[in-house]
Amino acid sequence: MNIIEADKIKKTYESNGLSVTALGGVDVAVKKGEFTALAGPSGSGKTTLLNIIGGLDAPTSGSIKVDNVDLAPLKAKALAEIRLTKIGFVFQAYNLIPVLTAIENVEYVLLLQGVGKKERRDRSVNVLEQVGLSDQVNRRPHELSGGQQQRVAVARAIVSEPAIVLADEPTANLDQKTGAKLCDMMRDLNEQKHITFLFSTHDSMVMERARRLIHLIDGKVVKEESKGKK
C-alpha cells in the first residue's frame, strides 16, 4: 500500500521574469513502512519535493496523495489538519519551540490533536524514552545539544503516530558521529514501530543507512535503488 503517491510533479518558480524548474515531472511512490532517502546534490529538488509531499508547497502541475488524500484541492486550513494528523516533520535546524521544554514540545502536537492530558503525557514520556532522552524531558531547547534537540524533533514527529515522517536533511547540522546515531535511531524506530520515513540527504553516511534511495538530479529522478536490511 502506497502512503505517498506523487505523479508527474512539476514545480517552476518565476524569478525576475525567468522561469526556474525545480522539479521536472517527478513520479515517486513510497510504501508503508519504508525507510527511504531522497538523495542528490544541492539544488536537485529534494527539499521542494518534500515540501510538496508535506503540503507546505503546491506543485505547478501533477498530483500528490498522502495516505490516499489528494492534497491538490485542499485549502490552507485543511492542509494544516493533514500536516497535523498524517505527517511528522523533522527539520534540518531542529526548529523546536524555544519556550517549551522537551516534553512540552513533544506534547504540543498531541495537544493540537485534542489528546487528553494523561495520555498526552504518557505518550510523550514514552517517545522521549525511545529516543534516549528520558532524563532530559524538562529541559528547554537551549539547554540541549544539537543532537539532543534533533532527537526531540524526531520524538515530536513520531508521537502522534503519523502516516509518514518527512525529514529534510536531518543530520546536516550534526557532526558525523551524532548524525549516524540519529540515523540509526530513526531506522530502529522504523523497524520497531513500522513508521514510514522519507528524508532528504546528500550525506553518504545517511544514504548507506537508507533501505531505498531515490536519486534526484536537476529536478528529475535519475535512479532508484533498494537495499535489504543490514
Place this chain on the structure above:
Amino acid sequence: MKNTKSEFISARLAWRNIWRNKRRTILTLLTIIAGCSMIVLLNSLGKGGHDQMIEDAVALNTGHIQVHEQGYWDNMTIDYAFEPSDKLVNYLDSGPDVQAFSERVVAGGLLSFKDTTRGVIIQGIDPLKEKTVTNLADKTRPEGRFLKPGDTTSVVVGKILAKNTGLIIGDKLAIISQGFDGSIAAERFTVVGILESGIPEFDRELMLIPISQAKETFSMMGFVHTIIIRLKDVSSVNKVKSGIIDIISGEETRLEVMGWEDLMPELVQYIVMDDVGAYIFDFILFMVVAFGILNTIQMSVFERTREFGVMLSIGTPPGQIVSIVLIESAIITFFGIIIGIAVGWAGGYYLQVNPIDYSSYTEELAVWGVSTTLFPAKVTTVNIFTTSALTFVLGLCFSIFPAYRASKLNPIEALRQL
C-alpha cells in the same frame, strides 16, 4: 474540549514568550503604566477641578437652581416678580434632594454717598436662610459682619464698590430706585460689612440688604424675584428641575426654572473648553500607549517568524497563532493597566488630599467667573473604567495586524528566516 486545550497552550506560550525579552516587556509595561496613570491623574484633576469650580460658583451666589418669573433672567428688572405658592414652598421644604432654599428680592438702583453716585445691584436676602444656600456670609471681611436677623437698614457692600465710593463700616449711604408698584424707592442704610467674593462683578456692584427691608423699600407686596435652591448633590439638578416644573405647571404665573448650567454659561463654556483640551491630550496618550504595544508585538512577531513557520508547518491552525499573539498583547496590556491605574489612583488620591493651589492665578480665573483657587483631584470609577477599557481595547486592536500577519505567514518562507 480541543479548543479549551488549544487556548491553554496559547496562554502558556504567550506567557513564556512575554518573558523571553524581559527588557522589551518591561519597557512596554512602563509605556502602558505611564500612559494609564497620566490619563487617570489628568482626568481626576479635571473632574475634581471642575466639580470644585461648580461647587464654589454655586455656593457663592447662584445656587444649583433658581426659580423666577418668566422673562426675569433676560430682562433683570424689578417688574418680573412672583408670589411663591404654598405648593412650591411645600415641595422645596419636603424635597429629599433639596438641601435648602431662600427667597431674594433683586433691584438695580443708585447708591449715593457724599458726592459719589454709583449704579448698584441691591440684593435683598434672608440672613439666616442665605447661610444655608450660599457662602456669601463667609466672604464678608472680618472688620465688619454679615447681615443678621433683626437687621433693618443694614447693608453689606462689595469691596471694590466700597473702595470706589470711600465707604467704610459705619458709614451711612442712600439708595434711590424704582419700586415694584412704580413708586420711587429710596432709603438710607448703614454699612455693617464689606463683601470680598473674589468675583470682580459682585465686588464692584453688589449690595446685600435684609429681604424684609427690601420688600418694604421696593413695595414688593409679598412678591420676590428669585427662589434660589441648593441641592444635596449637583447630579440631581435635572430631577429637581422636573419636579418643580411639574408643581408649577398648573399655576397662573408663568415661571422659569433654571439650573446652574443655564445660570452660569461662561463656567460651562470654560469646562467644555478645558474638557476638549483634556480629550486631545488623552487621545495623544492613548495613541502613545497603543503604538507602544503595536511596536512590541510587531517586533516580537518579526523575531519569531521562523518559530511561527515551524508551528504552522507541524499543523498549528492559523487561528491559534492569532490567539497566541493576542493573548500575549492582552497579558502585557492587562498588567500595564493594573499597575498604571494603581499609580494614577495613588497620585489622584494624593492630590485630592493635597489640592493644587492656583491662588497666584486668582485674577485670571476670576475672568471666567471662577473664584476657586484650590483644585483637588477626584478619581472616579468612570475614569478608571474608561481608561482601563479603552487601553485594553486599543492594545488588542493594535495587535490584530501583527497577529494576523503571523498567522498568514508562508511556512516555507518563514522557515528560511534566520
